[in-house]
Amino acid sequence: MDLTQVPPPETPFPGARGARVLIADDDPAIRLVLRHRLESAGCAVEETADGESALSELGTRQFDVALIDIILPGMDGLEVLSRARDEHYKTAIIIITAASTMSNAVEAMKRGAHDYLTKPFANLDLVTAAVAQAATTTAQDRTEAEIKPDTAGGEIVGRSLPMQEVYKLIGRVVNNDATVLIQGESGTGKELVARAIHFKSKRGREPFIAVNCSAIPQGLLESEIFGHERGSFTGAAERRSGKFEQAGAGTIFLDEISDMPLELQPKLLRALQEREFTRVGGSDSQRLTARVIAASNQNLEAAVAQRRFREDLYFRLQVVPIHLPPLRERRHDIPELTDYFIGKAAREMGTGVNSVSPEARALLQNHGWPGNVRELENCVLRAALLTPGNTIRAEDIVLGNGGPGPAADWDGAVLEDLIARRVREYVRQLPDADLSDLYRKVLAKFEKPLIEASLERAGGNQVRAARHLGLNRNTLRKKINDLRIEVRRNSSD
Numbered sequence: 001m002d003l004t005q006v007p008p009p010e011t012p013f014p015g016a017r018g019a020r021v022l023i024a025d026d027d028p029a030i031r032l033v034l035r036h037r038l039e040s041a042g043c044a045v046e047e048t049a050d051g052e053s054a055l056s057e058l059g060t061r062q063f064d065v066a067l068i069d070i071i072l073p074g075m076d077g078l079e080v081l082s083r084a085r086d087e088h089y090k091t092a093i094i095i096i097t098a099a100s101t102m103s104n105a106v107e108a109m110k111r112g113a114h115d116y117l118t119k120p121f122a123n124l125d126l127v128t129a130a131v132a133q134a135a136t137t138t139a140q141d142r143t144e145a146e147i148k149p150d151t152a153g154g155e156i157v158g159r160s161l162p163m164q165e166v167y168k169l170i171g172r173v174v175n176n177d178a179t180v181l182i183q184g185e186s187g188t189g190k191e192l193v194a195r196a197i198h199f200k201s202k203r204g205r206e207p208f209i210a211v212n213c214s215a216i217p218q219g220l221l222e223s224e225i226f227g228h229e230r231g232s233f234t235g236a237a238e239r240r241s242g243k244f245e246q247a248g249a250g251t252i253f254l255d256e257i258s259d260m261p262l263e264l265q266p267k268l269l270r271a272l273q274e275r276e277f278t279r280v281g282g283s284d285s286q287r288l289t290a291r292v293i294a295a296s297n298q299n300l301e302a303a304v305a306q307r308r309f310r311e312d313l314y315f316r317l318q319v320v321p322i323h324l325p326p327l328r329e330r331r332h333d334i335p336e337l338t339d340y341f342i343g344k345a346a347r348e349m350g351t352g353v354n355s356v357s358p359e360a361r362a363l364l365q366n367h368g369w370p371g372n373v374r375e376l377e378n379c380v381l382r383a384a385l386l387t388p389g390n391t392i393r394a395e396d397i398v399l400g401n402g403g404p405g406p407a408a409d410w411d412g413a414v415l416e417d418l419i420a421r422r423v424r425e426y427v428r429q430l431p432d433a434d435l436s437d438l439y440r441k442v443l444a445k446f447e448k449p450l451i452e453a454s455l456e457r458a459g460g461n462q463v464r465a466a467r468h469l470g471l472n473r474n475t476l477r478k479k480i481n482d483l484r485i486e487v488r489r490n491s492s493d
Contacts, residue, residue, distance in 0.1 A: 008333075015132030017042030019252050022066040024054035024080070025096070030119070034067060037124045038131060051075025058084050063091045064135040065114075067127075070097040070104060072224060078107060085112040101454070102156045102167050109171020116168055118159070118216050145168040150361035156173040156192050158333035158341045166193065170320050172202040179272065180319045181257075182295040184324030185310060187374030191255060193322060197299040201236060203291060204399055206250030207431050214259035217482045218338040222264050225254075226271075232281020232486045244277060246434075247290035257317065258303050259484065262310070284430045327369040334365050334376065342392070345384040353384040359394040367399050448483045460488050 021043045023034050028049075035045045046061075048054045057081075058066060066084075070077040081093050092114035097104055108116045114134045121127055125493060128410040156163070173180055174197055182190045198208045216224050223233075227242030243252055254260075260268065272292060273275040274283045295316045303309035327334070338356060345351045356364075360383075369375050383396040421441060434441075451469065458464035466476040480487060 004445075013041050013132035013202050015136040016128055016327040019043045019064045019135035020062060021045050021131060021135075022048065022054065022057055022061075022063045022068075024048045024051070024066065024077070025069040026050065026071070030069075033121075033124070034127065037128060041128050041132070043135075047100075049073070049139075053078065058089045058091055059087060059250045065131050065474060066091050066093045067096055067117075067131070068093055070095060070099065070279060072109075072216060078104075078111060081111045081113055087385055091138060094130055094134060098241060101159065102163070102196075102281050103166030106174070106196065107166050110174050110200060113171075116164065116171075118164065120164050125360050134453070137471065143232055144180070155340070157337050158330060159331050159336065160330040160332045162330050163333065166322060166324060168169075169320070170196055170200070173197055173320050174285075178292070179319045180293045182319070182322045182324060183294065183300065183301070184295075184297065185326045185372055186483060187372030188299075188324040189373055190324060191253065193324065194251070194253045194293045194295065197293060197395055198253075198291070201248050201251075201291075206290075208248050208253065209252050209431070209434075210253040210255060211243050212255045214256040215444065218261045218264075219486075220259065222267070226267070226277050226279055226287075227282075228280035230281040232279075233465050239279070242279065244279060244288055245286060246289060249289045250291070252290045254292065255292040255468045256296060258296040258300055258309060259409060260299040262308065265310045265313050269310065269316055271315075287390075320468050327372045331365060334362065337373060337376055338364055338380055341380040342384055343385065344377075345381050347386065349381075351384045352390045353387060353392055354390050356392045357394060360397050362432040363397045363399070448485065451479060451483065452485055455480075455485070455487055462487065 001038070016038065019042070021038055023031050023038075024047075025034075026049045027185040031049075034066050035047065035190065038045050043291065046057065046063075047058055048070075051074045054066070055075065056078075057063070068077040068080055070186060072080070075083075077097070084091065085095060093112070094115045094117060095113045095121060097118045098119040100396055105116050107400050108151075113138070115130050117127060117130060146211065156167075170193065175184075180194070180197060182193050184190055194210075195208060198204060211225060213221060215487060223240070225242050227240050227245055230239050242253055251477060254268075267277065271288050271491060275288045277288055278285055300309055304314050306310045342351075342353055344358070345353065364376070364379070371378075379397065379399065379469045381390070383392045387393060387396040422441075427438065427442075451465070452474070454465045454468050455462070462476055462480070463473055466473045469476065471479075479485075
């Protein structure tokens with residue numbers, strides 16, 4: 001294809017007409033393609049091939065938009081972006097790169113990029129539209145925050161377009177304290193996003209405290225979040241600080257916020273509005289200095305319509321909404337996620353697996369993944385542990401429906417090893433403030449999924465599940481209520 005024969009845009013972009021655009025890329029073919037397309041849309045275009053020249057052009061001439069590649073000779077594109085922001089240049093900068101990683105996208109948006117585009121450009125109209133939009137928006141002055149190491153305890157993997165949008169939003173919120181609401185199906189990585197926001201922000205050296213609102217019994221949730229005074233209820237032998245206090249100037253992550261009892265929601269709303277709260281049984285106000293990030297795997301708008309969630313609290317939480325796409329909507333990320341989990345299994349569990357057969361990859365690529373990334377991780381981890389060689393085969397893959405191929409025999413020793421490794425990882429990552437009452441906390445985390453699995457195996461029959469678990473029927477019923485477990489019976493029972 002002759003790169004000079006770039007057709008004009010099929011749709012008009014009024015915002016691009018008359019815009020002064022700088023293109024900084026060391027690839028002359030890319031510069032040529034972009035110049036032809038943008039000039040045909042009415043832009044006035046200048047070019048440069050290195051970072052120093054780009055920064056000099058931005059400082060000496062007036063541009064509305066700059067398209068800057070990350071990898072440039074001498075000064076890289078992110079450094080150009082930082083220096084331009086430090087000098088308060090009034091140019092909307094769009095970062096372009098072939099290395100479309102989460103780190104690059106987040107860092108670019110954190111440093112004040114107007115947008116982030118990946119090469120190769122699948123549709124040049126999208127580039128023109130981005131330039132047109134940027135040209136009609138006044139670039140706001142942003143001060144670059146100190147770059148902090150990513151100590152979030154996990155990595156968000158994926159380069160698909162839906163994930164690129166997520167990375168942009170993360171980058172936009174790390175430099176402010178806006179309340180964030182993360183919504184997405186179970187297993188999509190909501191806590192990873194919350195951790196990324198925390199550890200890449202100025203609060204990154206402060207505590208990150210997570211509270212799962214669905215895993216704590218209703219009667220204890222208020223005390224868990226807000227703390228309690230001595231004697232405020234039976235068993236309250238001493239004053240205890242809650243998660244809001246423990247978070248300090250860090251971040252409090254309220255996971256599964258949709259499961260918060262309706263009667264507790266007004267107290268949370270007041271804490272968010274007034275930035276203060278009181279302990280259970282107390283009268284003195286405590287300052288809320290932590291940033292609040294909430295997450296839900298349910299549609300909160302529907303919960304509001306059903307009067308299961310307060311509308312005013314919903315609007316207070318979703319100052320910045322982030323939607324995480326399910327894995328079935330980002331299938332291009334499955335190969336990269338698979339390789340990442342293989343590497344993780346090798347590092348953490350000493351497996352010798354380093355590859356996946358084409359047949360196994362096809363199975364992984366075509367599965368629906370109702371459990372999303374978490375289900376994929378468990379599937380790959382199990383296959384890596386049980387395969388006899390260093391390559392995961394199709395017969396090593398056991399999907400959620402028990403198929404499609406023959407499953408490797410499950411061994412109780414493998415389960416014991418998995419649990420032991422997970423418990424060690426969990427305890428190792430706990431902040432010192434959470435090390436109290438550790439025995440009860442760890443048991444609680446295993447108890448709910450065990451009961452849910454037993455009920456599922458028993459087809460929802462509680463008598464049968466109690467017999468499998470070795471529990472009294474009344475004891476099981478109490479645990480189901482305390483842990484808020486939904487029991488689904490098979491229609492044939």
